[in-house]
Amino acid sequence: MDLSFLQATLLTLLGGLPLTLNLTACSVLLGGAGALVLALMRTSGLVLLSGPARAYVFVFRGTPLLIQLFMVYYGLGQFRPALQELGLWSFFRDPYYCAVLAMAMNTAAYASEIIRGGVASVPPGALEAASACGMRPLMRLRRIVLPLAIRQALPAYGNELVLMAKATSLASTITLMEVTGLAGKMIAQTYRAVEIFACAGLIYLLLTFFLTRAVLLLEWRLSPRRPRRQPAPPTIRITGEPA
Amino acid sequence: MTATHPLPLQAAARQRTEPQRPVEKIAVLDLHKSFGSIEVLKGISLKANQGDVIAILGSSGSGKSTLLRCVNFLETPDSGDVVVCGEHVRMRRRRDGRRVPADPAQLTRVRTRASMVFQSFNLWPHMTILENVIEAPVHVQRRPRKDCIEEAEALLDRVGLAAKRHEYPAVLSGGQQQRAAIARALASHPEVLLFDEPTSALDPELVGEVLKVMRSLAEEGRTMLVVTHEMGFARHVSTRSLFLHQGRVEEEGPSAEMFAHPRTDRFRQFIQRAQS
Ligand SMILES: Nc1ncnc2c1ncn2[C@@H]1O[C@H](COP(=O)(O)OP(=O)(O)OP(=O)(O)O)[C@@H](O)[C@H]1O
Ligand SMILES: [Mg+2]
Numbered sequence: 001m002d003l004s005f006l007q008a009t010l011l012t013l014l015g016g017l018p019l020t021l022n023l024t025a026c027s028v029l030l031g032g033a034g035a036l037v038l039a040l041m042r043t044s045g046l047v048l049l050s051g052p053a054r055a056y057v058f059v060f061r062g063t064p065l066l067i068q069l070f071m072v073y074y075g076l077g078q079f080r081p082a083l084q085e086l087g088l089w090s091f092f093r094d095p096y097y098c099a100v101l102a103m104a105m106n107t108a109a110y111a112s113e114i115i116r117g118g119v120a121s122v123p124p125g126a127l128e129a130a131s132a133c134g135m136r137p138l139m140r141l142r143r144i145v146l147p148l149a150i151r152q153a154l155p156a157y158g159n160e161l162v163l164m165a166k167a168t169s170l171a172s173t174i175t176l177m178e179v180t181g182l183a184g185k186m187i188a189q190t191y192r193a194v195e196i197f198a199c200a201g202l203i204y205l206l207l208t209f210f211l212t213r214a215v216l217l218l219e220w221r222l223s224p225r226r227p228r229r230q231p232a233p234p235t236i237r238i239t240g241e242p243a
Numbered sequence: 244m245t246a247t248h249p250l251p252l253q254a255a256a257r258q259r260t261e262p263q264r265p266v267e268k269i270a271v272l273d274l275h276k277s278f279g280s281i282e283v284l285k286g287i288s289l290k291a292n293q294g295d296v297i298a299i300l301g302s303s304g305s306g307k308s309t310l311l312r313c314v315n316f317l318e319t320p321d322s323g324d325v326v327v328c329g330e331h332v333r334m335r336r337r338r339d340g341r342r343v344p345a346d347p348a349q350l351t352r353v354r355t356r357a358s359m360v361f362q363s364f365n366l367w368p369h370m371t372i373l374e375n376v377i378e379a380p381v382h383v384q385r386r387p388r389k390d391c392i393e394e395a396e397a398l399l400d401r402v403g404l405a406a407k408r409h410e411y412p413a414v415l416s417g418g419q420q421q422r423a424a425i426a427r428a429l430a431s432h433p434e435v436l437l438f439d440e441p442t443s444a445l446d447p448e449l450v451g452e453v454l455k456v457m458r459s460l461a462e463e464g465r466t467m468l469v470v471t472h473e474m475g476f477a478r479h480v481s482t483r484s485l486f487l488h489q490g491r492v493e494e495e496g497p498s499a500e501m502f503a504h505p506r507t508d509r510f511r512q513f514i515q516r517a518q519s
Contacts, residue, residue, distance in 0.1 A: 125365035132315055132359040133379040133431060134351040143382060179355055225413035234387050 005192070012186060015181040019116035019204060023096075023168040023178060025102035028161055034108030040141075053108045053112070060109035067108055071176045073098040107164050114156045118149030127149040149221050160216030162208045169204070179203050221234055265292035267329065268435050268466045269314060269357070271452040274323035276309055277404045283309050284320070285490040291435065291468060294459045296478035298498060301487035304511065307470040309440050310487070314468065315357045327353045328434050355383065361369055364420040366412035370398065372423045373408040375486045379431045383449035391430070398426040402456050418449030425456055436460065438469040474517045478502045 041053035053166050060068065076083065076092045083089040091097050130140040150157075172181035183200040187193050269291040276284040283306045291297050299307045312318040314325060314334065319342050325332050332353055336347035343492040344350040364373050380386045399405050402422040413422055421441055428436060441457065442450040454476055461467060461480050471477060476499060477484055484501050485493040485507075494501065494510045506513040 046277060123365075123368070125363050126363060126367050127363035128317060129359075129361065129367065132317060132361075134383045135379075135429075136347055136353040139382060143378065145365060149368075151369060190345065222369075224370075224413055 001084060002172055006195055009186065009196050010202070013179050013196075013199050014201055016177055016182040017052035018205075019176065020165070020207070021179040022170050023103065023171055024161075024165045026100045027107055027168075028164050030100065030104035031111055031164075034104060035111030035115055038108060038112035039119060042112065042116050043119050054160075057109045060106055061113075064166055065103065065106045066173065069099065069102040069170055069174060072102045076142075077221050082124060095171070095174040095176050096212060097142070097175060099176055101170075103164060103167060103171075107160060107168075110160055111157060112162060114153045117156070118151075118153030119145060121152045122148045151219075153217065154219050154222070156214060158219075161215065162211055165207055165211055166204055246377060246402055248306070248456050256448050265294075267292055268295070268326070268327070269468065270326040271310070271314065272324040272326075274310065274313055274325070276306075276313060276318060276323045277321055283490050284313070286489070287490070287492055289485060291466055293466055294464045295483060296465075296467045296469065296481040298481035298484040299468060299487065300472075300477055300484055300513065301493075305487040306490045307487055308439050310361075311437050311468060311470050314437060315354050315359055316350060317359070319343060328356050337514070351383065355379070355431050356433055357435040357437055358431060358433035359437040359439065360424050360441050361460070364412070364417070364424045364444070366420055366424055366427070368412055370405075371409050372404060372415070372426075374421060375412070376408075376427045376430045379427070395426070395430055398429050399423070402426050403452070416449060417445045418452045421445065421453045424457055425460075426455075429460075434466060436467045438467065440470050440472065442471070442473060472517070474502075474514065479489055485512065 041049040076167035
C-alpha cells in the first residue's frame with residue numbers, strides 16, 4: 001500500500017470537488033424549477049399544456065443522459081452558424097454550460113414526475129378547505145398544495161439529488177475536470193487505475209452520504225411533529241444506497 | 244326616479260317606528276344541480292335570517308351536502324340563485340359550457356362571509372393549530388398578523404384548545420380537530436356558518452364536546468346552516484328544519500313544531516328511524 005500516493009491522489013481529486021458540487025447544485029436547482037413547471041403543466045388538466053409536458057418526460061426519461069449530453073455538446077456544434085447568428089454560440093461552445101443544461105433537462109423530467117406524485121397526494125379535503133376559506137388558485141398552490149406536495153416528494157427527491165451528484169461524472173466525457181475528469185487524467189499519467197478510482201469513489205461516497213443526511217434533516221424540519229417549542233433531536237434512519 | 248332624494252330619510256324613519264325587519268343572510272332560490280345525468284337537487288329554495296339555525300335533514304344521498312356546498316360554491320349550481328348577505332352571486336358560462344362564478348373577488352368575499360366546517364375537519368396537516376386558524380385572516384383577508392394571533396388564541400381558548408395551539412392536527416383527537424376547525428371557521432369573522440355533518444366522523448364519546456361548542460354558537464345568535472344526523476341538535480337547538488328527500492324539500496318549518504307534529508309520512512318515518 002502506497003499511502004503517500006493515495007493521499008496525494010485524494011488531494012488532487014478533491015480539487016475537482018468544487019466543480020462536481022457546482023454542477024450538481026446548478027443542474028438540480030435549474031432542473032427543479034423546470035420540474036415544477038412541467039409538473040404544473042401535467043396537472044393543469046389542459047391537454048395543450050399536459051401533452052407537451054408528457055412528451056418531454058417521455059423523451060428525456062427514455063434516453064440515456066450521456067446521449068443527451070453529447071447531443072447538446074457535439075450535436076449542436078453542427079448548427080454553429082445558426083447559433084452564432086443567434087448569439088448563442090459562446091454558450092454552447094462551453095462544455096460547462098452544456099453539461100448543466102443537459103443534466104438540468106434530464107433531472108427536470110424525473111423530478112417533475114416526483115413532484116406530480118406529491119401534488120397528487122395532497123388530500124382533497126385540504127384543497128377544499130382552502131377554497132372554502134376564499135383562497136384563489138394561485139394562493140392555494142403556494143400556501144397549501146406545494147408545501148404539502150414538497151413534503152411528500154422530499155424522500156424521492158433526495159434520491160434524485162444523489163443520482164444527479166453521481167451523474168456529474170459524465171461531464172468528464174466532454175472535457176470537464178471534475179472529480180472523475182481529474183481521475184481519468186491522473187490514470188493516463190500514472191496507469192494506477194485501482195487506487196485512483198478507489199479515491200474517486202470514496203469522494204462520491206462521502207458526498208452522497210452528506211447529501212442524504214442533509215435531505216433527512218430537511219425532511220425532519222418540515223415534518224409536522226410534536227410541539228414546535230421543544231424540538232426533539234432528529235432520528236436518523238440508516239438508508240441503503242439509493243439505486 | 245324623482246323620489247330618490249327623500250328615500251333614505253323615509254327608510255330611517257320607518258326603522259325607528261316599525262319593528263326591525265329580520266336581516267336576510269342566505270337566500271337560495273330554485274336551485275338545480277345534476278352530476279352527469281343524475282339530478283341531485285331538483286329546485287330547492289331556502290332562506291336564513293340573522294340568528295336562524297337551520298338544520299338540514301334527510302337520508303343519505305338526498306342532496307344535503309350538495310345543497311350546502313352550493314351555498315359557498317364548492318359546487319356550482321346548474322341553475323337558480325344564491326344570495327349571501329344581500330349579495331347575489333353572479334355566474335358566467337365558460338367556453339366549455341360550464342357555469343362558474345363570474346367574479347373571483349366576489350367569490351372570495353362570499354366564501355369569507357360563509358365559513359364552512361367539514362365532516363372530516365380538513366385541517367391543513369403541515370400547519371400547527373394556531374397557524375391553521377390564522378391562515379385565512381392573514382393571507383386571504385390580509386389583516387395584521389399580530390391581531391390575528393391574539394384573536395386566534397381567544398378563539399382557541401373558547402373551544403378549549405388553548406393548550407394545543409402549537410400542536411399539529413395529526414396528534415389531536417377527532418373532537419379536538421373539529422373544534423379547531425370551528426375556531427378556524429370563526430377566525431375570518433363570518434356572518435354565516437355552514438356545517439356539513441360536523442360530528443359524523445367522530446367517536447360517539449367525542450360528539451358531545453363538538454355539539455357543545457355548536458350550541459354555544461347558536462345561543463349567541465349566529466346564523467348557521469347545519470347538515471346533521473343529530474336529531475337532538477335539530478330538535479332542540481335549531482330554530483328551523485329542512486327535510487330533504489330525493490333532491491326536493493319534503494317538509495320544513497320551525498323545528499319544535501316539525502318534530503312534535505310531522506306533516507309528511509316520510510319525515511315521520513325519518514324521525515322514528517332515527518330514534519330507534
Ligand atoms: N362530485 C360528485 N359526483 C357525482 N355524484 C355526486 C357527487 N357528489 C354527490 N354526488 C351524488 O349526489 C347525490 C347526493 O349527494 P350528497 O352528498 O349531497 O348527499 P347527502 O344528502 O349529503 O348524503 P350523506 O348523508 O350520505 O352525506 C348522491 O347520490 C351522490 O352519489
Ligand atoms: Mg353529505
